[in-house]
Amino acid sequence: MKHRGIAKAGTGLAVGALLTAPLMGIFTLGSLVGIPSVPFTVFEWLIRVLPGRLVIFGLDLTVRVLQGLGFNIKNTAKTAEQVLALSSLFLAGLVIGLLFFALVRTRDPRRIRRYGLGVGAAVGLFSAVITLVQGPPATGVGKAGIVIWVLGFFLLWGWWIARLYLVSFPSPRRVPAAPVVDAGPVAGPVTAASPPLRRIEMRAGEAPLAEAHVISRRRFLIQMGGLIATIVVVGADVADVLHAQAAPKPPVAVKAPIPFPNADSPVLPVPGTRPEYTAVADHYRIDIDLTSPSVDATTWRLAISGLVAKPLSLTLDQIKTGYKSVDQFVTLACISNPVGGTLTGTTLWTGVPFRDILAQAAPTATARYAHLVSEDGFDEAIDLTMINSDPRIMLTYAWNGQPLTQPHGFPLRVYIPDLYGMKQPKWILGITLVADPIQGYWVTRGWDQKAEMNTTSVIDTVATDQLIMRSGRTYVPIGGIAHAGAKGISKVEVQVDNGPWEAAELRAPLSDLTWVIWRYEWPFAEGLHKFSVRAYDSKGQLQVTQENATFPSGATGIDEKRVDILPMKL
Helix, strand or coil, X not given: CHHHHHHHHHHHHHHHHHHHHHHXXXXXXXXXXXXXXXXXXXXXXXXXXXXXXHHHHHHHHHHHHHHHCCCCHHHXXXXXXXXXXXXXXXXXHHHHHHHHHHHCCCCCHHHHHHHHHHHHHHHHHHHHHHHHHHCCXXXXXXXXXXXXXXXXXXXXXXXXXXXXXXXXXXXXXXXXXXXXXXXXXXXXXXXXXXXXXXXXCCCCCCCCEECCCCXXXXXXXXXXXXXXXXXXXXXXXXXXXXXXXXXXXXXXXXXXXXXXXXXXXXXXXXXXXXXXXXXXHHCCCCCCCCCCCCCCCCCCCEEEXXXXXXXXXXXXXXXXXXXXXXXXXXXXXXXCCCCCCCXXXXXXXXXXXXXXXXXXXXXXXXCCEEEEEECCCCXXXXXXXXXXXXXXXXXXXXXXXXXXXXXXXXXXXXXXXXXXXXXXXXXXXXXXXXXXXXXXXXXXXXXXXXXXXXXXXXXXXXXXXXXXXXXXXXEEEEEEEEECCCXXXXXXXXXXXXXXXXXXXXXXXXXXXXXXXXXXXXXXXXXXXXXXXXEEECCCCECCCCCECCCCCCCECCEEEEEEECCCCC
């Protein structure tokens, strides 16, 4: 019995894997024609309903795992979330298959089929409801189409679970009744010691139950082999996706639509330093959903309501033409960016000062905060005093002189100097002026209320292939970036092997809102060396050197690199 139970559980795992893998493919195909992806929408729903600390733990763990595997988190973070969503569906399929095979006790084929359809219906209805509520509108199929699509395939999935159960463990059959057998006369004399003669009879319906099919060890191993093969194939596909996303890409030199203000700076970046100006396609993005919202610009309106005397409903063209636009070179960073990470980028932002639009709406005397709500359900509140005192806070509609792309917040997003991206909504739908403070999406999940950018410095490269000869000595150029939000950078220092801190050269920044490129030339010495960097903001305040995790206020600490300097080739 114990062996049979193990065999049933193993077969259930195999069936769950074999049926869920194609189901994942079917839902992926559906997403290509505009039907929301079930794995994605359910995963996004879980992120919203699970405790904030658990979500934060998962986010931090994902970033750490990607870093540990050598992936570029900027290129793979979103892909990793998508892989997690697909993996969650696959794991759920395994568990359901195992439980179905382990818990079903009836031998009635009709009841087994009903159980399978019941499981498919339950999972399908749950997934359909979540997809309707959480997912973006389906293109052309409507709500009824979504329900039919999701529920139909889950019913088919449940039916096949039952079908494969019956194939693997058929219902027992009774052995056909044997004819009446007469033992006949006994040869030889019958003595007192001889047992009495008995008539052996087996009537129809009285034969003992016998299993018509028993799972053999060979069949069990074959089924487990199928499970392993399926997992290997799925894992290989996942790995291919991640490696394709993480493959190093050559830096793209991008020109802004206006001249770089630091073009004549004598300090040049060390080859291997990240580009000073980030291509829009290379700019990091972290969203709360796996797929970015799609907003129709022809019907979109920016609604400004609440504690205002003149509610507004502005088209994108009215925002572009009705107010004076401003251009700002800006460095934005994610609060989840680890020390030395790549979840940061610099580009030219174009938009309208937030306070100019608010002035037209005429906030009442009781208005204290602007509550911004996005298409994806993200929200954040901004103090009106801050908006009115800082013209750099703007509603942005263009990056690099072009309309915002869909993944980066089309048609409108906000920019607030000195704060991490978690405080700056994209895909803005409406702004409501309120009297009381409102905690935004990430703040309610435990992240820092203020979310002010920490001063940070990064070593991008120790360019051992770019040695410099000067005055009879050889130098190794070292380069990277330093950033302090809107506070600016006054000094960067480099340390080698716990020696003295030496000042690096600073390239003029693109603006007082961007990172600073630094370079340091170190006298060549072969061997294994440790390089460290630290920065001071414009007020002379040293960055926090103590190592802290990203949660809840952003990572801090010293960026270090260990490099083995090989002897020079003569």
